[in-house]
Amino acid sequence: MGWRFWQPSLPREVDEELAFHLDMRVRDLIAAGLSPADARREAGRRFGDLGAVAAECRTEGARRNRRMGRMEWLRELRQDAAYGLRSLRRNPGFTAVALATLALGLGGTTAIFSAVNAVVLRPLAIPRVDRVMLASEFSDGHHGSVSVGNFVDWQRANVTRPMFQGLGSINWRSETLTGDEPERILAAEVTAEYFRIMDVRPLVGRVFSEEEDRPGAPAVVVLSHRLWQRRLGGDSALVGRTILLSGRPHAVVGIMPATFDFRADSEELWVPAAFTPAQRAQHDEHYLTVYGRLRDGVTPAAAEAMLVEAHRELTRLYPNANGNGTVRLQPMMEQFVGDARQQLFLVFGAVALVLLIACANVANLLLSRGAARSREFAIRASIGAGRGRIVRQLLAESGVLAVLATALGAGLAWAVIRALTGAAPAGVPRLDQTRLDLAALGFAAALAVGSTLLFGLAPALRAARADLQSTLRTGQARGAGGRRDFLRQALIAGEVALALMLLVGATLLVRTAIHVQRVDPGFEPRGLVTARLTLPAERYAVPEAARGTFESVLANLAASPGVRGAALTTQVPMGPGGGDNGLIPEGKPLESSSAVGSALRIVTPGYVRTMGMVLQRGRDFGPDDRAGMPRVMLMNETLARALFPGQDPIGKRVACCEGGPNDPKWKTIVGVVEDTRSRGLDRDPVREFFLPMTQAPDVAWNWIGRTMSLVARTEGDPLALAPALREAVRRVDPALPLYRLGTMEGTVSTALAPARFRTALLSSLAGVGLLLSLVGIYGVVSYLVTRRRGEIGVRMALGATPRHVMRLVVGQGLAPVLIGTAIGTLGAFAATRLLASWLRGVSPTDPLTFAAVVVVLVGTAAVASLVPARRATKVDALEAIRTE
Amino acid sequence: MPGPETDLLQGTLDVLILKTLSWGSRHGYAIGKWLENTSDETIRIEEGSLYPALYRMERKGWIEAAWGMSELGRRAKFYELTATGRARLRAEVAAWRRLSGAVGRILEARV
Numbered sequence: 001m002g003w004r005f006w007q008p009s010l011p012r013e014v015d016e017e018l019a020f021h022l023d024m025r026v027r028d029l030i031a032a033g034l035s036p037a038d039a040r041r042e043a044g045r046r047f048g049d050l051g052a053v054a055a056e057c058r059t060e061g062a063r064r065n066r067r068m069g070r071m072e073w074l075r076e077l078r079q080d081a082a083y084g085l086r087s088l089r090r091n092p093g094f095t096a097v098a099l100a101t102l103a104l105g106l107g108g109t110t111a112i113f114s115a116v117n118a119v120v121l122r123p124l125a126i127p128r129v130d131r132v133m134l135a136s137e138f139s140d141g142h143h144g145s146v147s148v149g150n151f152v153d154w155q156r157a158n159v160t161r162p163m164f165q166g167l168g169s170i171n172w173r174s175e176t177l178t179g180d181e182p183e184r185i186l187a188a189e190v191t192a193e194y195f196r197i198m199d200v201r202p203l204v205g206r207v208f209s210e211e212e213d214r215p216g217a218p219a220v221v222v223l224s225h226r227l228w229q230r231r232l233g234g235d236s237a238l239v240g241r242t243i244l245l246s247g248r249p250h251a252v253v254g255i256m257p258a259t260f261d262f263r264a265d266s267e268e269l270w271v272p273a274a275f276t277p278a279q280r281a282q283h284d285e286h287y288l289t290v291y292g293r294l295r296d297g298v299t300p301a302a303a304e305a306m307l308v309e310a311h312r313e314l315t316r317l318y319p320n321a322n323g324n325g326t327v328r329l330q331p332m333m334e335q336f337v338g339d340a341r342q343q344l345f346l347v348f349g350a351v352a353l354v355l356l357i358a359c360a361n362v363a364n365l366l367l368s369r370g371a372a373r374s375r376e377f378a379i380r381a382s383i384g385a386g387r388g389r390i391v392r393q394l395l396a397e398s399g400v401l402a403v404l405a406t407a408l409g410a411g412l413a414w415a416v417i418r419a420l421t422g423a424a425p426a427g428v429p430r431l432d433q434t435r436l437d438l439a440a441l442g443f444a445a446a447l448a449v450g451s452t453l454l455f456g457l458a459p460a461l462r463a464a465r466a467d468l469q470s471t472l473r474t475g476q477a478r479g480a481g482g483r484r485d486f487l488r489q490a491l492i493a494g495e496v497a498l499a500l501m502l503l504v505g506a507t508l509l510v511r512t513a514i515h516v517q518r519v520d521p522g523f524e525p526r527g528l529v530t531a532r533l534t535l536p537a538e539r540y541a542v543p544e545a546a547r548g549t550f551e552s553v554l555a556n557l558a559a560s561p562g563v564r565g566a567a568l569t570t571q572v573p574m575g576p577g578g579g580d581n582g583l584i585p586e587g588k589p590l591e592s593s594s595a596v597g598s599a600l601r602i603v604t605p606g607y608v609r610t611m612g613m614v615l616q617r618g619r620d621f622g623p624d625d626r627a628g629m630p631r632v633m634l635m636n637e638t639l640a641r642a643l644f645p646g647q648d649p650i651g652k653r654v655a656c657c658e659g660g661p662n663d664p665k666w667k668t669i670v671g672v673v674e675d676t677r678s679r680g681l682d683r684d685p686v687r688e689f690f691l692p693m694t695q696a697p698d699v700a701w702n703w704i705g706r707t708m709s710l711v712a713r714t715e716g717d718p719l720a721l722a723p724a725l726r727e728a729v730r731r732v733d734p735a736l737p738l739y740r741l742g743t744m745e746g747t748v749s750t751a752l753a754p755a756r757f758r759t760a761l762l763s764s765l766a767g768v769g770l771l772l773s774l775v776g777i778y779g780v781v782s783y784l785v786t787r788r789r790g791e792i793g794v795r796m797a798l799g800a801t802p803r804h805v806m807r808l809v810v811g812q813g814l815a816p817v818l819i820g821t822a823i824g825t826l827g828a829f830a831a832t833r834l835l836a837s838w839l840r841g842v843s844p845t846d847p848l849t850f851a852a853v854v855v856v857l858v859g860t861a862a863v864a865s866l867v868p869a870r871r872a873t874k875v876d877a878l879e880a881i882r883t884e
Numbered sequence: 885m886p887g888p889e890t891d892l893l894q895g896t897l898d899v900l901i902l903k904t905l906s907w908g909s910r911h912g913y914a915i916g917k918w919l920e921n922t923s924d925e926t927i928r929i930e931e932g933s934l935y936p937a938l939y940r941m942e943r944k945g946w947i948e949a950a951w952g953m954s955e956l957g958r959r960a961k962f963y964e965l966t967a968t969g970r971a972r973l974r975a976e977v978a979a980w981r982r983l984s985g986a987v988g989r990i991l992e993a994r995v
Contacts, residue, residue: 018935020912
């Protein structure tokens with residue numbers, strides 16, 4: 001069969017095949033005795049409709065050819081992929097660097113984007129969450145909580161002018177879940193409307209009815225998915241049974257789905273608020289968080305206007321309770337994400353810079369590799385490989401690289417997310433819910449594939465176009481060298497600029513961290529142990545009982561061996577608890593517009609000394625500052641400056657917390673303490689004042705939920721005092737739970753966790769960025785040395801010393817580095833302003849930081865180019881010229 | 885020409901062609917003639933209908949075609965079974981055996 005490879009076009013194929021059949025039939029019929037004419041007629045009759053058959057064959061044939069084409073294409077793709085893999089395996093160094101670079105950039109970006117998505121972009125699992133608004137009382141530039149009285153009146157106003165489908169309130173408090181092992185958990189009191197506003201159906205059972213949200217109704221509870229799984233065994237049959245909260249049985253009516261656990265530390269159960277008539281008339285105690293769902297077609301502005309008007313009426317009716325406040329609406333999502341937004345966008349920006357550096361690096365690698373192989377391409381072209389084929393092979397190689405890098409990057413992203421969710425600071429909502437984001441991976445992969453293909457293709461196209469003869473003769477594609485070198489150096493300059501911005505940002509954060517370590521907290525955390533103690537409202541309803549119990553516990557504790565000092569406070573620095581009150585100095589009109597807001601701490605005598613705070617002027621509370629004696633207070637410097645600028649505050653009188661215009665219950669300032677960093681070492685001090693526990697107004701016991709912190713100082717390990725703390729409480733009332741027991745040093749450290757987290761993250765990203773840039777610089781200088789071997793050889797033959805050669809090569813490597821440094825400095829100058837709110841003790845444009853980073857960057861770049869430059873000096877002049 | 889002509893179903897023609905090719909490669913004319921002779925002319929097909937079937941089976945990847953030289957020295961298109969085609973034939977034969985056995989038992993059953 002000689003014509004094995006003969007392949008006619010489809011119409012010819014069909015015609016020739018059918019003609020062959022007819023001719024054979026005619027031949028056989030003639031052999032059987034028919035005349036040629038009869039035989040032809042008979043053959044045609046037996047065959048049928050020749051035209052129709054031919055047409056059908058051509059249609060089928062066309063379909064057959066298309067299929068064969070596809071299979072051929074697939075086969076070639078497989079071949080190309082195999083070729084790509086082989087050629088990558090032949091260059092393990094190149095492959096490893098390119099893969100690692102791409103995978104790092106890809107995996108990092110994907111992981112961080114996934115986190116940004118989980119925290120910021122992904123909406124809460126609330127239907128049409130954009131319609132849910134947080135309504136807060138607003139005064140002196142601060143969003144504040146809402147009093148029950150105001151909330152009730154807002155609801156009434158919404159009936160007259162309906163803007164919201166409903167307004168619901170939530171208020172958090174801790175609760176003791178009684179059982180084999182009593183546990184303090186975060187609970188929320190909500191109104192029946194709350195769940196309707198959130199519009200989330202319970203997983204099992206139901207939410208509260210209006211009837212259950214009234215005082216005197218049977219006690220019911222809705223459980224969170226987390227508590228149900230974690231503590232109660234995840235059994236649906238739990239609905240209808242009762243659980244004990246602070247010893248009181250509550251009927252479980254429903255269980256919310258897991259998506260309703262908005263964050264890892266959100267509330268674990270809900271009980272009806274069931275406001276009493278007394279509470280509903282109370283406009284003075286602001287502690288509710290109020291949400292409303294806008295009716296269809298109502299704008300937030302219109303709804304806010306309605307509430308503002310309603311509130312103006314309230315301000316007129318209750319001037320002391322509401323002062324000059326008004327109402328502000330804010331989307332729930334915005335309030336929820338809050339601070340974390342800026343932080344994550346910063347991190348995302350940093351990661352994107354690293355990805356760009358990675359892509360530039362791989363682009364450079366591919367360019368160098370393409371240039372080094374121009375001879376190979378020329379040879380392949382000369383032995384008949386079509387330009388398309390060469391391009392395809394190169395694309396396949398880039399494609400294989402990109403696919404492998406994507407797979408590696410996805411694995412890396414997965415690992416980073418696991419690490420991230422494990423190490424996440426508790427303050428970032430939903431970070432623990434981060435999942436690998438496929439869209440982000442897709443985007444990063446597209447960027448990686450795109451840049452790999454683009455820069456893999458550029459040398460291929462050039463090689464395919466290159467003058468074959470000259471390429472083969474000189475061994476290098478000389479003609480295109482200039483432009484390609486420019487591109488290469490521009491890429492390096494870009495990388496250096498990006499790396500410099502990252503490094504400056506990271507260095508500023510690190511310097512902040514160092515500064516914060518040295519910040520004087522205003523007290524001595526070493527040797528302090530603290531714990532929270534709550535008295536159940538049922539048994540300690542009378543303020544005297546609560547006060548007496550706390551005093552007994554403190555007396556026991558102070559008498560324990562090893563205790564050098566002990567005190568009680570409503571809130572230790574950086575710890576839970578606390579609240580704000582307005583203070584009016586004597587002489588100012590007794591109305592809320594003259595009030596200065598300040599944090600209140602209710603403490604026992606000796607708190608200042610136990611904490612190691614510094615009494616700047618005056619005296620501490622003493623045993624004589626009791627109920628019935630003249631009322632006294634302490635305040636910190638910041639508050640003293642705000643209330644009495646330029647005057648000595650000792651002896652001055654202040655109204656606050658209780659009483660009214662007719663009976664201001666003046667409190668005399670007996671001492672001023674130095675400021676403490678009560679909100680964190682990286683935060684500025686706030687205004688604080690202190691009241692002795694024995695003189696605290698009765699209503700304050702409700703404000704603080706009958707909860708105080710025990711503080712004890714010892715020499716040596718503070719945790720050694722833990723048994724003493726427990727014993728001090730047990731001897732007074734064994735049923736009281738002591739919780740959040742820990743050292744003050746631990747509290748301080750926890751407060752710094754978010755800052756540590758972002759510093760570590762940005763530093764590692766900057767490190768990766770620097771490393772990638774150095775690899776890039778090294779690669780380019782190596783390439784330049786290879787390409788200029790001949791020239792270097794000639795120079796050396798003409799008497800250039802190794803020093804000359806080194807200077808030449810390093811200089812050429814450093815030129816783009818210096819340009820990149822200049823650009824990066826300008827970029828960092830603009831970008832570090834975004835960091836300003838996180839910086840302490842260092843300005844965003846700190847010259848020392850900038851100078852240090854530039855020196856480090858240029859220095860390491862010089863080292864990276866020195867290595868190949870040394871190789872250049874080893875060039876054997878004769879050898880180099882001969883190969884030229 | 886009147887006679888016991890059987891109206892061949894498309895699928896049946898495909899199986900017969902596969903069977904014909906199972907002994908080696910043949911061109912279209914030879915396939916037609918072999919079918920005619922082997923079935924003692926019981927099965928008569930319109931010769932033209934063979935070719936669309938061949939193209940279709942080629943598209944499905946059951947058979948492969950190559951141009952070669954006929955016994956008489958003319959250029960002809962030869963068909964050959966592929967591995968897919970061979971598997972297809974085995975499956976069809978087995979199915980046919982099952983079907984004809986069952987039909988036979990029914991037709992020969994005594995009431």
